Amino acid sequence: MSPSLESYVLLSAALFAVGFLGVLVRRNTLVIFMCLELMLVAATLALVAFSRFNGTGDGDVFVFFILTVAAAEVAVGLAIIVALFRTRHTIQVDRLNSLRR
Amino acid sequence: MEHLAFSCLSVLALGFALGVVLSKNAVNGAMCLLLCLAAIAGLFILLHAYLLAFILVLVYAGAVVALFLFIVMLLDMQGGQPWRFRAMQALAGFVASVLLIAGLDMIAVRGQLASGPPAPGAVGSNLKLYAYPLFTTYLLPVQVIGFLLLVAMLGVIVLSRRTGEAGRPT
Numbered sequence: 629m630s631p632s633l634e635s636y637v638l639l640s641a642a643l644f645a646v647g648f649l650g651v652l653v654r655r656n657t658l659v660i661f662m663c664l665e666l667m668l669v670a671a672t673l674a675l676v677a678f679s680r681f682n683g684t685g686d687g688d689v690f691v692f693f694i695l696t697v698a699a700a701e702v703a704v705g706l707a708i709i710v711a712l713f714r715t716r717h718t719i720q721v722d723r724l725n726s727l728r729r
Numbered sequence: 730m731e732h733l734a735f736s737c738l739s740v741l742a743l744g745f746a747l748g749v750v751l752s753k754n755a756v757n758g759a760m761c762l763l764l765c766l767a768a769i770a771g772l773f774i775l776l777h778a779y780l781l782a783f784i785l786v787l788v789y790a791g792a793v794v795a796l797f798l799f800i801v802m803l804l805d806m807q808g809g810q811p812w813r814f815r816a817m818q819a820l821a822g823f824v825a826s827v828l829l830i831a832g833l834d835m836i837a838v839r840g841q842l843a844s845g846p847p848a849p850g851a852v853g854s855n856l857k858l859y860a861y862p863l864f865t866t867y868l869l870p871v872q873v874i875g876f877l878l879l880v881a882m883l884g885v886i887v888l889s890r891r892t893g894e895a896g897r898p899t
Contacts, residue, residue, distance in 0.1 A: 631735040634838070636776070639739045641833035643746055643769075645826035650750035652822030658755050658801060662762050665793065666746055669769055669785075680776045689862050691781055695788050696874045700881035702793050706800050707888040713804050 636677035643670035657709055657719040661702075668698050735775060742768035755801045763794045780859060 647670060650663030672691045679687025713719050745768065748761030766789045773782035863871055 630731045630775070635735065635739075636772075637833065637836075639742070639772075641830055642743055645829050646743065646746040646750060648829065649822040649826045652818050652825065653750065656755060658797065658804075659749070659758050662749055662758055662797060665789070666749060666762065666765065669766065669789070672781075672785075673769055673772060676773055676776050676778045676781060680778065685858050685862060688778060688781060688859060689867055691778075692784075692859075692863070693870060693874055695784060696878065699788055699793065700877055702796060704881050704884050704888070706796055707885045710800060710803070711888050719804065 633677060633681045637674055640670045640674035640677070643667075643673065655720050655722055657712070657721055657724075660721070661705055661709070665698060665702070668694060731775065735772070738768045738771045738775070741765075742772065756798065759794055759797045759801060762797070763790050766790050766794070780856060 644667050647663040647666035650666070651660050654660050654663065672694050675687040675691050675694070679685060679691075709719055712724070716724060718724070742765050745761045745765035749758045749765065752758040752761060766785060770782040770785045770790075773779075773785060
């Protein structure tokens with residue numbers, strides 16, 4: 629007897645919610661980025677669970693794509709953060725408010 | 730047995746996810762992210778997606794978290810900035826999270842999600858069943874993803890070049 633699909637989907641939703649909370653609460657750009665990754669992984673967990681319980685491999689294939697996009701996103705995002713730190717000497721989001729003035 | 734493993738792994742995953750959100754030091758956050766990903770890889774193994782668990786550990790825990798740690802140590806933010814509790818943003822985050830969980834709970838409990846036991850044919854254990862759709866049904870997305878990786882690589886090269894030396898204003 630294995631755990632039901634509902635429990636996997638609920639766990640995935642909870643992980644997504646935790647990541648979302650982190651994006652909204654934290655001020656450090658790096659930690660915000662980590663929470664974004666957490667949200668992506670939560671989505672992949674739901675995809676794998678649906679794929680397993682429906683007996684099709686399509687969800688698993690989409691997880692491949694999500695992993696690839698996440699890797700590309702991390703590379704570009706961290707390069708942007710480093711460039712930002714070079715010019716502004718901070719990565720706290722509440723100090724990066726040039727567009728608000 | 731499987732229920733016990735699921736409970737342990739889900740508690741570990743949620744706890745380390747909270748650790749990412751609440752840890753003051755970014756290095757501790759990255760370590761919590763690593764352990765959370767390991768727990769999720771265990772959940773993938775419970776779902777018979779062995780190859781995906783392997784790739785998750787390889788790509789995320791191996792490459793992405795290492796890159797995060799590298800950048801955290803490169804930027805060297807004197808210790809950790811404590812997370813200041815902004816009432817407005819914390820309230821927004823809390824309300825949004827509760828709404829999200831409530832909505833998905835409604836879908837999971839009342840919806841037509843209950844599909845009984847998992848399908849007998851475990852797709853995840855057969856490599857050929859991954860490779861065949863990738864090169865037939867999803868051939869165009871694979872090409873697009875390859876192009877995306879190329880563009881991301883070029884973007885990182887352009888972004889990490891030092892400006893201001895070759896006559897360009899900083």
